[in-house]
Amino acid sequence: MRLALAHLGKRESLEALLKALSPLARAAREEGAGLLLLPELVLGKMPSPPLPEALSALAQETGILLVAGHLGEGPRNRLQVFPEGPVYDKVHLYLPLGEEGDRGLLPGKGPVAFPWRGRSFGLALCYDLDFPELFRAYALKGVQAFLVGAAWPGAYAGLLEVLARARAAENQAYLFLASRADTGSPTLFIAPDGRVLGRREEEGLLLAEPDWGFLEAYREKYPLLRHRREEAYRVR
8 A cells, every 4th residue: 555645835726736736646646656645724724615626526537535634614624535535624723822823713523534445544634633632532443544634833843743753653553744845844654653754845745655564563562552541540
């Protein structure tokens, strides 16, 4: 199984986005990828009602699944699988003092798992990485990998990597992170033991090929989820 992660900057129009994305989707398919993950809010917070139809058409034309962050109805910060996959709305809204962030948007209702080629993927967006509870909820439901779109501020790129590696390692899952190139944060491919297997910091594609045999052997040798003790986590 091969996936591709798009390190792509925000575009100011759907036309500009498709001009940049179409060759990336074709290149990903030529490299053998069956799925292309895009960053969070590829058009920023600009409404674009034609975007879902356009991305569905591109996915069908190229024969590759597109997992893209965009502004959905509500409005909500959305990660959607095209042409016909599930929709995840960002659960944790980024609302820092003095910054626009996700102000004016509505939160999603909960986690959404995406089955693909015999594996289970959990969907998430950017600031969700600060909340280990979401990723643990996925892991307890059998998720083996996380697809994360991000537009993380480059000033905190180091923190982004720490959190992404932690979410992968503590759940023994692969983590695929596509960052917006205009933010200054990297796109990352992270192993179930927290190792960074791939990184991209310039516009273009990062190819990722998870080793599911490694994941299963690692979980068998170090069964973290089976060693949990819910009854011992109550603060007295």
